[in-house]
Amino acid sequence: MSLEFFIVTFVKIALLLFVLLTACAYSTYMERKILAYLQNRVGPSYAGPFGLLQPLADGLKLIFKEDIVPDRVERITFALAPVVSFIPAMLVFAVIPFSSEFDLFGLLPSATEGVISDLSIGVLFIFAVTSLGVYGLVLAGWSSGSKYSLLGGIRSSAQMISYEVGYGLSIVGVVLVANTLSLTEIVSLQSGSLFNWYIFKQPLGFMIYIVCGIAETNRAPFDLAEAESELVAGYHTEYSSMRFSMFFISEYANMLAVSAVAVTLFFGGWAGPFLPPIFWFLIKILAFMFVYIWLRATFPRFRYDQLMNFGWKVLFPLALFNIMLTAAWELYKNS
Amino acid sequence: MNLDSIIFIVSAAVTLFGAVMMIMQRNPVASVLYFILSLVAQAVLYVQLGALFVGAVLIIVYSGAILVLFLFVIMLLNLRGDEDLGAPSAPVSQLTKYVVSIGIVAEFAFVIWSTVFSSSISTGIIAGASENFGSTEQVARLLFGRYLYPFELTSILLLAAIVGAVVIARKENKDEIEAEAAAKATADEVTG
Numbered sequence: 337m338s339l340e341f342f343i344v345t346f347v348k349i350a351l352l353l354f355v356l357l358t359a360c361a362y363s364t365y366m367e368r369k370i371l372a373y374l375q376n377r378v379g380p381s382y383a384g385p386f387g388l389l390q391p392l393a394d395g396l397k398l399i400f401k402e403d404i405v406p407d408r409v410e411r412i413t414f415a416l417a418p419v420v421s422f423i424p425a426m427l428v429f430a431v432i433p434f435s436s437e438f439d440l441f442g443l444l445p446s447a448t449e450g451v452i453s454d455l456s457i458g459v460l461f462i463f464a465v466t467s468l469g470v471y472g473l474v475l476a477g478w479s480s481g482s483k484y485s486l487l488g489g490i491r492s493s494a495q496m497i498s499y500e501v502g503y504g505l506s507i508v509g510v511v512l513v514a515n516t517l518s519l520t521e522i523v524s525l526q527s528g529s530l531f532n533w534y535i536f537k538q539p540l541g542f543m544i545y546i547v548c549g550i551a552e553t554n555r556a557p558f559d560l561a562e563a564e565s566e567l568v569a570g571y572h573t574e575y576s577s578m579r580f581s582m583f584f585i586s587e588y589a590n591m592l593a594v595s596a597v598a599v600t601l602f603f604g605g606w607a608g609p610f611l612p613p614i615f616w617f618l619i620k621i622l623a624f625m626f627v628y629i630w631l632r633a634t635f636p637r638f639r640y641d642q643l644m645n646f647g648w649k650v651l652f653p654l655a656l657f658n659i660m661l662t663a664a665w666e667l668y669k670n671s
Numbered sequence: 672m673n674l675d676s677i678i679f680i681v682s683a684a685v686t687l688f689g690a691v692m693m694i695m696q697r698n699p700v701a702s703v704l705y706f707i708l709s710l711v712a713q714a715v716l717y718v719q720l721g722a723l724f725v726g727a728v729l730i731i732v733y734s735g736a737i738l739v740l741f742l743f744v745i746m747l748l749n750l751r752g753d754e755d756l757g758a759p760s761a762p763v764s765q766l767t768k769y770v771v772s773i774g775i776v777a778e779f780a781f782v783i784w785s786t787v788f789s790s791s792i793s794t795g796i797i798a799g800a801s802e803n804f805g806s807t808e809q810v811a812r813l814l815f816g817r818y819l820y821p822f823e824l825t826s827i828l829l830l831a832a833i834v835g836a837v838v839i840a841r842k843e844n845k846d847e848i849e850a851e852a853a854a855k856a857t858a859d860e861v862t863g
Binding site for chain 1: 704723724730739742743745746749807
């Protein structure tokens with residue numbers, strides 16, 4: 337491990353964090369703007385041209401707001417919860433390959449891999465990290481000392497535990513086809529032609545993945561954790577100022593993470609013609625973010641028992657069926 | 672003192688710290704949190720041994736699933752560590768406490784003593800690990816080959832435990848449910 341390795345890795349981490357946090361901020365702008373057009377409104381338009389400075393204004397406003405900590409909270413856990421939900425959302429990007437080899441326009445001494453760490457168990461790392469994200473919600477709900485927060489926390493943790501099963505199993509199909517757990521290898525196996533993308537080999541797996549991914553991020557139509565009419569704002573009811581905005585940022589970072597994993601596993605990652613790889617990666621992620629917002633504008637919220645029944649009685653058996661089918665096909669092909 | 676040793680010492684210390692704090696807490700949520708801290712540090716130790724798969728599975732299964740369910744139950748019961756624990760137990764069981772703990776300490780002391788002073792492992796922290804120790808492939812070969820039957824039996828055991836839990840938790844029979852509903856209805860009538 338040379339000094340060069342540390343510097344290059346540090347540069348990559350800094351760049352990725354900068355892009356990621358900016359992307360989180362502008363996802364909120366994108367969401368408000370697209371939702372507005374889908375509902376025949378204009379959306380944010382005062383701050384800067386086309387309202388482009390709106391995320392900046394929102395961020396500044398949140399920083400300057402008073403940080404209110406209610407009397408009945410468990411202080412340490414209350415302070416810890418936003419951080420706990422923020423870190424796993426960021427960590428996922430450590431193993432996502434975002435580009436082919438690059439040298440940053442000659443700024444780096446030699447070409448380097450377009451991923452922070454090419455783990456041999458990248459897929460498992462993603463499971464491990466996303467499964468930790470639920471603690472943020474649980475702790476926030478429990479430590480707030482408010483019944484709305486507690487109910488919201490219980491609801492969302494039950495939801496995330498249930499859908500994590502389908503989420504994990506839906507990816508097993510891809511791993512069986514690719515025969516590797518390394519995300520870099522999975523991307524390179526999909527390069528070359530459009531029909532190498534695993535969406536064509538694992539259509540059922542992808543459908544299960546995207547439904548579970550949306551449920552995992554607590555987004556509409558599965559946003560029962562923050563069903564306003566029943567629970568005020570769910571687990572983050574008692575949070576304000578920067579603590580609240582950390583939950584907000586981690587929600588968007590989680591959406592970006594689910595999109596990035598979907599792009600990497602099913603849509604060929606950074607592979608694509610003409611444009612530089614990083615652009616293809618961003619374009620594909622943007623397309624996924626658009627789908628997220630589109631779904632929010634289209635579907636009403638599920639009822640809670642429907643959500644649980646769907647997760648355990650439909651998605652779970654379907655995911656198992658997909659694994660058995662894929663495994664049987666691979667065995668047949670290799671014999 | 673190279674980087675590997677520093678990482679080992681730090682994560683080993685955090686593992687022990689988390690484990691000790693876990694059993695010293697009155698608040699069950701704090702206990703679970705210290706347990707998670709200890710597990711994450713343990714995962715670092717496994718990764719350092721080159722057993723990436725084992726480390727990842729430790730996080731996924733324990734921190735990601737089992738302990739979430741622990742927290743979930745604690746939340747549902749709304750335990751905050753200030754519950755009344757009842758009268759202190761009888762003197763006989765007070766005695767067993769000391770006997771058992773002294774026994775365990777003696778056992779650990781023996782294990783540590785015999786490991787540290789045996790010549791085979793004293794050469795270094797990770798000297799014993801083979802090339803693909805704990806890799807996905809090696810674990811899979813053992814799990815689905817040599818240890819297939821124990822593995823399947825374990826899952827049957829877990830299934831039996833789940834069925835048992837459901838049987839204990841559900842209401843005994845229809846009469847009981849109806850009696851309870853009737854009692855609730857009268858109570859509602861009384862309170863108006």
